[in-house]
């Protein structure tokens with residue numbers, strides 16, 4: 001993050017939430033950005049919400065470009081920073097991987113905000129099936145990345161949801177050596193390591209309701 005002349009701005013709640021993949025990606029790519037933190041009190045006044053294209057945060061600004069929808073933001077950064085594969089086929093596969101990660105994230109968000117305490121064990125059973133699919137994909141990867149021979153925005157997405165689920169159930173990757181290795185490699189990338197050890201990460205809750 002930076003306080004200087006950062007080209008990018010993220011407007012979001014004081015959470016990891018849907019901004020965390022963006023922050024991991026930007027850190028790893030050595031990018032600077034500004035954060036505008038929206039408190040829940042401010043949000044509940046409704047003025048900002050009414051001004052958002054789809055009534056929700058995050059907002060991502062790149063100069064005059066204003067984006068809503070976190071996955072559109074990831075794809076934008078993927079195009080700008082060479083994180084979208086080396087040809088159209090790889091780009092399509094990266095979209096597919098990111099959509100599968102989003103499927104997990106969507107289910108996680110529903111659990112957290114609707115039925116966390118009663119639904120968690122059932123949720124984790126289904127999660128294992130979904131993770132086993134990513135495990136098989138990584139088992140077939142020659143490079144350790146989801147697609148091709150270079151990191152893509154989908155790798156950051158998967159990494160973020162794996163970190164989130166490791167908080168929920170620290171043993172959730174125990175039967176998935178490739179996913180475990182993936183998390184270890186991503187966590188060891190120097191700029192990601194520094195971010196994961198920083199207050200900017202450790203002091204932020206994952207979700208807005210204290211569930212994790």
Ligand SMILES: N[C@@H](CCC(=O)N[C@@H](CS)C(=O)NCC(=O)O)C(=O)O
Nearest residue numbers: 017018055056057058068069070071
């Ligand atoms: N599909 C959207 C979902 C955005 C979303 O769910 N935002 C939540 C926070 S993570 C929000 O703004 N909640 C407050 C509200 O809906 O009033 C995205 O990926 O950006």
